[in-house]
Structure formats: structure tokens, C-alpha cells
Amino acid sequence: MIIAVASGKGGTGKTTVSASLAQVWGAPVVAVDLDVEEPNLHLFLRPEINSRQQAWLEVPRVVEGACTACGACSELCQFKAISLLGDVLLTFPEMCHGCGGCLAVCPSGALTPDQRELGEILWGRAEGVGFLSGRLRVGEAMSPPLMRQVRQALAVLLADGGRDAIVDSPPGVSCPAVNAVMDADAILLVTEPTPFGLHDLALAREAFTPLGKPMAAVINRAGLGDDRVREFCQREGLPILAEIPFARRAAEAYARGQVLASVSDEYRDLFADLAQDLRRLAAGEPVRERVAAHA
Amino acid sequence: MPEIVVISGKGGTGKTSVTAALAHLADHPIICDLDVDAPDLHLLLQPRPWRQEEFRSGFEAAIDPLACQGCGECQVRCRYGAINPRGEIYAVDPLRCEGCKVCVHFCPAQAIAFNERHCGRWQISDTRLGVMVHAQLFPGQENSGRLVALLRQQAKELAKTRGQALIICDGAPGIGCPVISSLSGVDLAVAVCEPTPSGLHDLERVAQLCEHFRVPVAVIINKHDLSPDRTREIEDLCRLRRMPLVAQLPFDEAVVKAMLVGQTVTEYDHGPISQGLTQAWQAIQALTRDRRAA
Numbered sequence: 001m002i003i004a005v006a007s008g009k010g011g012t013g014k015t016t017v018s019a020s021l022a023q024v025w026g027a028p029v030v031a032v033d034l035d036v037e038e039p040n041l042h043l044f045l046r047p048e049i050n051s052r053q054q055a056w057l058e059v060p061r062v063v064e065g066a067c068t069a070c071g072a073c074s075e076l077c078q079f080k081a082i083s084l085l086g087d088v089l090l091t092f093p094e095m096c097h098g099c100g101g102c103l104a105v106c107p108s109g110a111l112t113p114d115q116r117e118l119g120e121i122l123w124g125r126a127e128g129v130g131f132l133s134g135r136l137r138v139g140e141a142m143s144p145p146l147m148r149q150v151r152q153a154l155a156v157l158l159a160d161g162g163r164d165a166i167v168d169s170p171p172g173v174s175c176p177a178v179n180a181v182m183d184a185d186a187i188l189l190v191t192e193p194t195p196f197g198l199h200d201l202a203l204a205r206e207a208f209t210p211l212g213k214p215m216a217a218v219i220n221r222a223g224l225g226d227d228r229v230r231e232f233c234q235r236e237g238l239p240i241l242a243e244i245p246f247a248r249r250a251a252e253a254y255a256r257g258q259v260l261a262s263v264s265d266e267y268r269d270l271f272a273d274l275a276q277d278l279r280r281l282a283a284g285e286p287v288r289e290r291v292a293a294h295a
Numbered sequence: 296m297p298e299i300v301v302i303s304g305k306g307g308t309g310k311t312s313v314t315a316a317l318a319h320l321a322d323h324p325i326i327c328d329l330d331v332d333a334p335d336l337h338l339l340l341q342p343r344p345w346r347q348e349e350f351r352s353g354f355e356a357a358i359d360p361l362a363c364q365g366c367g368e369c370q371v372r373c374r375y376g377a378i379n380p381r382g383e384i385y386a387v388d389p390l391r392c393e394g395c396k397v398c399v400h401f402c403p404a405q406a407i408a409f410n411e412r413h414c415g416r417w418q419i420s421d422t423r424l425g426v427m428v429h430a431q432l433f434p435g436q437e438n439s440g441r442l443v444a445l446l447r448q449q450a451k452e453l454a455k456t457r458g459q460a461l462i463i464c465d466g467a468p469g470i471g472c473p474v475i476s477s478l479s480g481v482d483l484a485v486a487v488c489e490p491t492p493s494g495l496h497d498l499e500r501v502a503q504l505c506e507h508f509r510v511p512v513a514v515i516i517n518k519h520d521l522s523p524d525r526t527r528e529i530e531d532l533c534r535l536r537r538m539p540l541v542a543q544l545p546f547d548e549a550v551v552k553a554m555l556v557g558q559t560v561t562e563y564d565h566g567p568i569s570q571g572l573t574q575a576w577q578a579i580q581a582l583t584r585d586r587r588a589a
Contacts, residue, residue: 010306
């Protein structure tokens with residue numbers, strides 16, 4: 001079972017919720033950081049990293065003297081990563097999406113596979129919780145190729161069915177965000193009761209709906225703004241599984257790098273209930289809202 | 296004309312609230328929302344659009360079910376797992392399709408169409424604080440970097456035709472394609488960060504990114520009173536990387552209250568956070584002036 005923790009707006013508490021859920025999950029679980037541009041989960045779970053591997057994307061390299069300047073490769077490439085300037089074939093590896101089209105189409109063996117570094121993949125453990133993370137190389141523009149490789153690594157970890165996964169996703173609603181929730185059995189949207197929170201929650205709901213996966217919401221910093229997020233969820237039939245009250249204590253604990261579920265029994269219970277509800281949600285069973293209990 | 300972009304690495308540190316306040320404090324700048332994925336600036340500025348354009352970029356493959364012979368060549372060739380069997384033939388999953396055209400090229404039955412993608416919409420609007428260029432990428436779409444470049448180009452043309460001396464941009468979170476696209480050639484990046492482990496970690500990465508693209512960075516610490524220790528660590532990082540620290544803003548509920556009534560926080564009140572932002576704006580102006588003079 002894979003639970004993706006996502007949001008439209010950044011800074012609503014995805015990492016707080018992901019780290020807390022992983023701690024109280026109560027069954028073998030891997031905490032996965034798919035926010036490869038700005039991975040933060042390790043700052044809270046503090047895993048011991050026991051393996052790391054560089055991640056690469058296949059890009060073309062020109063074989064000196066073999067090109068006949070037929071132009072088939074540059075004609076096929078959609079990303080301006082290879083171009084024929086007169087008789088000279090030039091590659092722009094940082095533009096390449098790694099589709100392999102140029103290598104496949106070249107009739108004269110003038111291209112050979114080379115690699116571009118995307119970043120790295122890390123494996124580790126934190127107090128019984130498995131840990132997997134991608135970390136984009138600074139300067140690399142494309143996060144989806146690295147995310148795909150982290151997802152493949154996760155599939156290997158989950159292959160025998162003995163583990164679940166909590167996936168901390170990047171903010172936003174474009175290709176990286178969709179990439180992060182694609183393999184999930186359920187999506188948990190973390191939001192806050194402000195106009196920005198509401199606007200981006202609506203975008204996230206719209207972006208993820210075509211995937212046809214069960215979705216639910218958690219309202220973080222409840223009590224801070226107004227009631228419109230709650231009204232939106234009710235109107236959209238998006239169950240609110242928890243409201244985390246706005247508290248300076250929580251913000252300060254976060255600033256110290258503490259996992260919220262470990263701050264007090266109250267928070268621990270809140271996340272344990274949330275974990276139970278998420279299991280039901282992912283299994284397609286009905287979930288009851290827990291708004292009143294924690295509001 | 297100076298172009299300033301507000302970034303953060305980590306999301307939710309207050310980029311949009313800071314951008315809106317700077318736009319208010321400046322004299323009718325050209326305002327640009329480059330967070331095309333989840334834009335929020337319009338919620339504070341209530342833009343009145345006078346130009347609207349569609350954004351089309353890239354392509355996606357579509358298999359004609361009547362022409363497909365079910366050979367599976369496309370599935371073997373696709374490196375994105377975007378082609379799957381559907382009955383005896385194959386179909387493209389548009390969410391996974393990268394638009395590379397490899398399947399189109401190699402299909403022996405020529406059964407795959409290659410359609411342009413309608414990815415979003417962009418607008419130019421009037422607001423009470425200045426002309427605004429903004430967009431909305433449709434949910435789940437890609438090519439945000441190209442849309443960012445397009446918006447910046449529009450903002451520059453507007454600045455030129457209107458004789459406006461300043462462009463202020465709200466950036467996207469992260470360090471990936473839309474952020475890289477928003478940084479090239481800007482005069483100053485203003486990084487808004489919060490005194491938390493994530494805030495510090497992400498500031499460091501975004502500072503490395505700016506260094507990589509030779510863009511000078513000024514830093515604003517938001518909610519500095521949440522953690523004096525982390526604030527000191529950010530101050531140390533700023534010294535180490537020679538990034539001027541232009542303001543330390545306190546945690547202030549005025550930010551959310553202003554948001555609820557659709558105002559910038561500097562319009563809403565003149566409390567501590569507004570004073571901090573005014574000071575930040577003066578320091579930023581001095582920095583861009585010095586840079587121009589140099």
C-alpha cells in the first residue's frame with residue numbers, strides 16, 4: 001500500500017505529516033522523499049544512510065567522423081537537444097529527455113550512449129522505519145527522470161508485499177507532483193485554511209482527479225484563517241481526516257527538527273487515527289471524518 | 296530595467312506575501328507571477344485582465360484504435376511507460392507521455408498521431424499596484440519553464456513600451472525547471488526563508504543554484520522569532536556565502552488577516568512586519584542600484 005502525501009501549495013505541512021505517519025504507522029513502512037528538488041524528510045526522520053547511488057539519464061554523444069549529416073536525429077528530437085549546423089552535429093545534453101530516439105534512428109552509428117548526472121538515490125533506516133530518497137543535482141532542471149528512478153527503487157522494496165510506503169511529494173500540481181502520486185493507492189492532500197491554501201487545494205484536487213484514486217484532506221494550522229477550506233471539502237466530498245490545530249508549540253517543534261507525532265500523546269493519537277483512516281481509504285472502504293474530535 | 300525575482304527553495308515561506316508587499320512599496324512596477332503551477336499572487340492583487348492568450352507547447356502521442364495493428368513496437372520503444380495494451384491494441388497514457396515522438400516515428404502502421412498540447416493560459420492585467428503578467432498552467436501539465444520564459448519576455452516588453460523601470464517577479468518553489476527559467480539574467484534574487492531545518496537546507500540549495508547561474512542573492516528571514524538558534528544559522532550561512540540579509544520579519548498574524556481581505560500586508564497595517572518589509576525594500580533598491588553602478 002502506497003500513501004502519497006501531497007498539496008498544491010508549498011509549506012502546508014507535507015513533510016510534518018509524512019514523518020509523523022511513518023513513525024506511528026504500526027507496520028513495516030518505508031518513508032519516501034519524492035520532493036527531489038528540496039528533499040526535507042531526512043531532516044526530521046534523521047535516517048542512517050546505508051546506501052547511496054548516483055542516478056543517470058542516457059543522453060547521446062557524437063562518434064567522431066561517423067556522422068553523414070543526414071539530419072534524421074535532429075529532425076526527430078523534440079527537445080532541441082541535438083542539431084545539425086551545416087555538416088557538424090552538436091548535442092546539448094542538458095536539454096535531453098533521454099527518449100533514445102536519436103540513437104535508434106541514426107543509420108550510421110554516429111551516436112553512442114553517454115550519461116548526464118541527475119542526482120542521487122539514498123537508502124536508509126530510522127528507528128525501524130525504512131527510508132528512501134531522491135536528491136536532484138543542483139543545476140539539473142528536470143526532476144521527473146530522477147523521480148521515475150526513485151519510484152522504480154520503491155517498487156523493488158515493495159515487491160514482496162511486506163511493506164507499505166508513505167510518499168512525501170513535491171508541492172505544485174504540474175508534472176513532478178503528478179509523477180509523485182502516480183503509483184499511490186490513496187492521496188492525502190495537506191492544506192491550510194487560508195485563501196492560498198484553498199486556491200492550491202482546488203488545483204491539486206483538479207490535477208489528481210483524472211488518476212481516479214481515493215483522496216482525502218488534512219487541514220493543518222486549523223483555526224488560523226477562515227472556514228472556506230472546510231466548506232470546499234464538504235462541497236467536493238473530500239473527507240477531512242484530521243485537523244491539526246494552529247499552535248505556536250507545533251511551529252517551534254518543527255523549527256527544532258522534531259517530528260510532530262513525537263511532541264505529545266495528543267499529536268501521536270491524532271496521527272495514529274489518521275494512519276488507520278488512510279488504510280481504510282486506500283482499501284476503498286468508507287472513512288469517517290474526524291474533524292469534530294480534534295477541532 | 297532591474298528585474299527582481301523572489302524565490303525560496305522551500306514552499307510556503309512567504310514568497311507571495313513578500314512579493315506583493317514589495318510591489319506595493321515600489322512605484323507601480325511591472326508585476327509578474329512566475330509560479331505558473333500554483334499561482335497565488337492574483338488573490339492579493341485582483342487583476343483585471345485585458346489580454347488573454349492560450350499557451351500551447353509540446354506534443355502528445357495518440358494511437359488511432361482503428362489503425363493500430365497491435366504489434367507493440369511503440370510500447371517497446373517508449374521509455375516513459377506511457378504505452379500499455381488495451382485489449383488487442385495499444386493506448387497512450389497522456390499523463391506519462393513525454394511528447395518525444397519516438398513511438399510516432401517507429402509505428403509500422405503509422406497509427407499514431409502527434410497532437411499539440413494545450414498546456415495553459417496567460418494574461419496581462421491591470422491591478423491597483425501596477426500591470427501584472429500571469430498565467431495558469433493546466434493541472435498536471437508540463438513545460439512550465441517555457442511558460443515562465445514567455446511571461447518574462449512579455450514583462451520586459453511591457454516595461455520597455457511603458458517606460459517602467461522595474462520588474463518584480465514571484466518565483467516558484469524548488470530548484471527545477473521553472474526556477475532555473477526564472478533566474479537567467481535577473482539582477483537580484485530575493486530568497487525568503489524560515490528558521491527551520493527545511494528552510495535552512497533549502498536556502499542552501501537555492502543559493503548554490505543562484506551561484507551556478509551567477510545571480511546575486513539577498514535574503515529575508517521570515518518568522519525569525521520562531522527559532523533564534525536557526526536564525527543564527529541562517530545569518531552564518533548568509534555571511535559565509537556573502538548574501539546580504541535585508542530583513543528579519545517576525546511571525547505576524549497580520550499576514551493571514553491581510554490575505555483574507557485580499558490585501559498586501561503593507562496595505563493592511565503598519566505593524567512590525569510592514570516596517571521590516573519597508574526596510575527590506577530600501578535595502579533591495581540600494582543593492583540593485585549598486586549593481587547597476589558597478
